Amino acid sequence: MGLCALLQDMREDCRYSILDLGPALGTNVAFWSRFQCKLYFEDFYSGLLEEQPQALEEESWDEPLLGRILPLPPGTEFDVVLCWDLLNYLKQDHLQALIRYLTRFCRPGTSVFAMLWLTPEIPERPMRFRILDSEHMAYERESAATKPGSGYQPRDIGKLMHEFHAAGSFLLRHGVQEYLFTYNRQGSAGCP
Amino acid sequence: MWKKSEPEEPVNHPQPQPQPVTSARTATPSASRERAVIGPSIEIKGDMVGGEDLHIEGRVEGKIDLRRNNVSIGKNGRVQADIYGRVISVEGEVQGNLHGDEQIILKQSSTVRGNLTAPRVSLEDGSNFKGSIDMTPKQDAGKSALGLETRAPAAAPKPQPPSGGPPAGSAVSRPGV
Numbered sequence A: 001m002g003l004c005a006l007l008q009d010m011r012e013d014c015r016y017s018i019l020d021l022g023p024a025l026g027t028n029v030a031f032w033s034r035f036q037c038k039l040y041f042e043d044f045y046s047g048l049l050e051e052q053p054q055a056l057e058e059e060s061w062d063e064p065l066l067g068r069i070l071p072l073p074p075g076t077e078f079d080v081v082l083c084w085d086l087l088n089y090l091k092q093d094h095l096q097a098l099i100r101y102l103t104r105f106c107r108p109g110t111s112v113f114a115m116l117w118l119t120p121e122i123p124e125r126p127m128r129f130r131i132l133d134s135e136h137m138a139y140e141r142e143s144a145a146t147k148p149g150s151g152y153q154p155r156d157i158g159k160l161m162h163e164f165h166a167a168g169s170f171l172l173r174h175g176v177q178e179y180l181f182t183y184n185r186q187g188s189a190g191c192p
Numbered sequence B: 001m002w003k004k005s006e007p008e009e010p011v012n013h014p015q016p017q018p019q020p021v022t023s024a025r026t027a028t029p030s031a032s033r034e035r036a037v038i039g040p041s042i043e044i045k046g047d048m049v050g051g052e053d054l055h056i057e058g059r060v061e062g063k064i065d066l067r068r069n070n071v072s073i074g075k076n077g078r079v080q081a082d083i084y085g086r087v088i089s090v091e092g093e094v095q096g097n098l099h100g101d102e103q104i105i106l107k108q109s110s111t112v113r114g115n116l117t118a119p120r121v122s123l124e125d126g127s128n129f130k131g132s133i134d135m136t137p138k139q140d141a142g143k144s145a146l147g148l149e150t151r152a153p154a155a156a157p158k159p160q161p162p163s164g165g166p167p168a169g170s171a172v173s174r175p176g177v
Helices: A002-008 A026-032 A044-051 A053-057 A063-069 A092-103 A154-160
Strands: A015-020 A036-041 A078-084 A106-117 A121-123 A128-133 A136-140 A146-148 A164-171 A176-183 B024-027 B034-038 B043-049 B053-056 B059-066 B071-073 B078-090 B093-095 B098-106 B111-117 B120-123 B128-134 B171-173
Touching: A002 A106, A002 A164, A002 A176, A026 A036, A026 A128, A026 B120, A044 A053, A044 A063, A063 A092, A092 A106, A092 A154, A106 A154, B053 B059
Parallel strands: A015 A036, A015 A078, A078 A106, B034 B053, B043 B059, B053 B071, B059 B078, B071 B078, B078 B093, B078 B098, B093 B111, B098 B111, B098 B120, B111 B128
Antiparallel strands: A036 B128, A106 A176, A121 A146, A128 A136, A136 B171, A164 A176, B024 B034
């Protein structure tokens, strides 16, 4: 539903800049090819585990560290940021730092798509999400292993995204709350 | 918008044998196009330009500029270079920016770090890619070439109905559920 809401506002004759914080999947590349997109793939969680595992132990993340974990071209402004279920896998201080960092790459009207697990147990690692079409998405997990959920509640996400407006929030039946946020800062929008 | 005579699939080229020379020419199975092969024991540093297809199984560092030809990097290929080609296909490792005049294909075994620019880009499941993808249409291709074609999802998982708690496999989220 959140994805439907996001796509409703997208036009095929506009050029979009999209940041996907999940793994690069051919299905998703094929899907976005209908738009004149520039896609940025930064598999945040895998990159963190493989390249900066010590960062998970840090109390907080500063900008230089985030710049190493998530090296984005300076001056880039994204129209869409796909967080998928990443938020569930980071502790609150890290999340705050990440969102603050991402905000630097947002423009007025930037959409952020995220999912919050409301179940006590969550998959051990973020899942892979495939956009099959504008109304259907498939998810895959690496294994059946689970871990305790983050315990984040919708109000926590609301506080975290205080610079964003919740353009949509959808509760799915398997315990996932989908969110579509829009960056609130005053100014003119990108693609009309 | 695309030439009907598609280039030969680089992946179907026969695996090159280790060779004592830096470059060997082989004929592709289905056409008379010739291609040069950089064998697995070859290491090249510098810029490469030319007028024939190129298959790399060795190591290349520098720049590869074969804008009118196909470039393929085989499973053993390790390339640290910006690559300009017509169709670029990767099975090995590339660190650099890829500019495909027609298409870029990242095969299952590929690892690519860099930015891709081509009208069509396809990633096979299992490919490991980090960077950006710019599917800029050809300037003269007009609106119909803006990637409006929809390609079938590659090996899309079989949808399973979601159940309570974290889903065990894969599932399809439908509006309204």
